[in-house]
Amino acid sequence: MTENTLRQPVEIQFKTELDALLGHDVALKLPKPDNWMLSPQAVVLYLMGGKTHDGTLISAKYIGQRRLIETAVATLATDRALLLLGVPGTAKSWVSEHIAAAVSGNSQQLIQCTSGIDENQIRYGWNYALLLAKGPSREALVATPLMRAMQSGTIVRFEELTRMGSDIQDTLITVLSEKVLPIPELNDAVHATQGFNLIATANDRDKGVNELSAALKRRFNVVVLPLPESPEQEIAIVKQRVADIGVGLRLPEIAPADKEIARLVTMFRELRNGETEDGRHKVKSPSSTLSAADAISVTVGAWSEAAYFGDGSIDAEKLANNIVGAVLKDPVQDRIALEEYLENVIKPRKDWRDLYAAVRESL
Numbered sequence: 001m002t003e004n005t006l007r008q009p010v011e012i013q014f015k016t017e018l019d020a021l022l023g024h025d026v027a028l029k030l031p032k033p034d035n036w037m038l039s040p041q042a043v044v045l046y047l048m049g050g051k052t053h054d055g056t057l058i059s060a061k062y063i064g065q066r067r068l069i070e071t072a073v074a075t076l077a078t079d080r081a082l083l084l085l086g087v088p089g090t091a092k093s094w095v096s097e098h099i100a101a102a103v104s105g106n107s108q109q110l111i112q113c114t115s116g117i118d119e120n121q122i123r124y125g126w127n128y129a130l131l132l133a134k135g136p137s138r139e140a141l142v143a144t145p146l147m148r149a150m151q152s153g154t155i156v157r158f159e160e161l162t163r164m165g166s167d168i169q170d171t172l173i174t175v176l177s178e179k180v181l182p183i184p185e186l187n188d189a190v191h192a193t194q195g196f197n198l199i200a201t202a203n204d205r206d207k208g209v210n211e212l213s214a215a216l217k218r219r220f221n222v223v224v225l226p227l228p229e230s231p232e233q234e235i236a237i238v239k240q241r242v243a244d245i246g247v248g249l250r251l252p253e254i255a256p257a258d259k260e261i262a263r264l265v266t267m268f269r270e271l272r273n274g275e276t277e278d279g280r281h282k283v284k285s286p287s288s289t290l291s292a293a294d295a296i297s298v299t300v301g302a303w304s305e306a307a308y309f310g311d312g313s314i315d316a317e318k319l320a321n322n323i324v325g326a327v328l329k330d331p332v333q334d335r336i337a338l339e340e341y342l343e344n345v346i347k348p349r350k351d352w353r354d355l356y357a358a359v360r361e362s363l
Contacts, residue, residue, distance in 0.1 A: 035195025089291020153195030
């Protein structure tokens with residue numbers, strides 16, 4: 001992995017913090033499960049932020065309820081798998097990645113679930129040249145991230161579990177209940193090593209979602225990650241993630257955009273919730289979720305425009321095109337919702353007139 005890698009794994013990005021937490025565990029003699037890199041307490045500290053015993057500052061990776069992260073981490077110390085559930089943009093993948101990095105030191109054992117995935121991509125595959133030359137053998141076996149995690153006693157991540165078919169999902173039942181992966185072709189099996197577990201993410205807002213079977217659901221402990229409770233919390237999340245992404249992409253520095261981020265988050269929250277923040281006006285919600293993740297994408301896009309095609313500051317004009325692109329997923333119904341919101345909510349706000357004019361021009 002070189003410095004020019006577009007996005008380094010989080011265990012590399014935050015190596016200094018993880019090393020500090022290793023020392024924290026040693027100094028406090030905190031117990032940890034077999035094959036865990038950090039203790040459960042240190043994993044939560046890594047996610048939620050704080051200070052180690054020697055005063056080293058640990059940045060917050062998740063801004064939200066601490067008890068949810070504690071429940072998620074505690075689950076992974078048992079024989080039950082963890083399912084992070086929530087609408088798009090509630091940091092499910094982000095939390096999954098960081099927990100895997102803190103528990104196993106490796107967040108890259110990942111299976112991205114899609115409608116086209118098959119059992120071979122989950123259980124194991126074959127090197128067909130060796131298979132034809134020597135027949136079924138361990139040498140010809142191609143290990144998947146699931147198999148590697150079982151062998152090494154580490155965490156494997158399944159992203160968007162409900163995107164793949166129900167029959168494919170159920171291939172996990174034996175692994176989760178018996179902690180064994182049968183290999184019938186070799187009359188053999190892979191038995192999970194201590195420390196192995198699975199983190200899956202899923203949402204129920206995606207079209208074409210395949211419901212988990214009752215048998216598979218029983219193998220998971222479900223932790224629901226909610227949308228940010230307050231505008232202040234959501235603004236803090238957007239500012240932090242935008243700053244991290246900007247540094248990672250090496251975007252040129254620009255002037256602080258706190259005011260524009262606050263207006264953007266307010267706009268998205270009102271459209272998402274179907275009413276203004278003061279509760280005085282009902283508004284029509286578009287089909288898109290308009291979560292913190294959408295606000296982050298809009299702001300990063302505006303940052304790039306401001307840096308390369310503007311005067312180095314994010315303004316209403318830079319936000320406008322990105323806002324329209326985020327909101328208008330359905331070109332007819334979403335346009336109606338956005339236009340009504342512009343006329344009834346944004347236009348009357350005196351200090352929002354520049355944003356009203358910019359978005360109206362972009363429609």
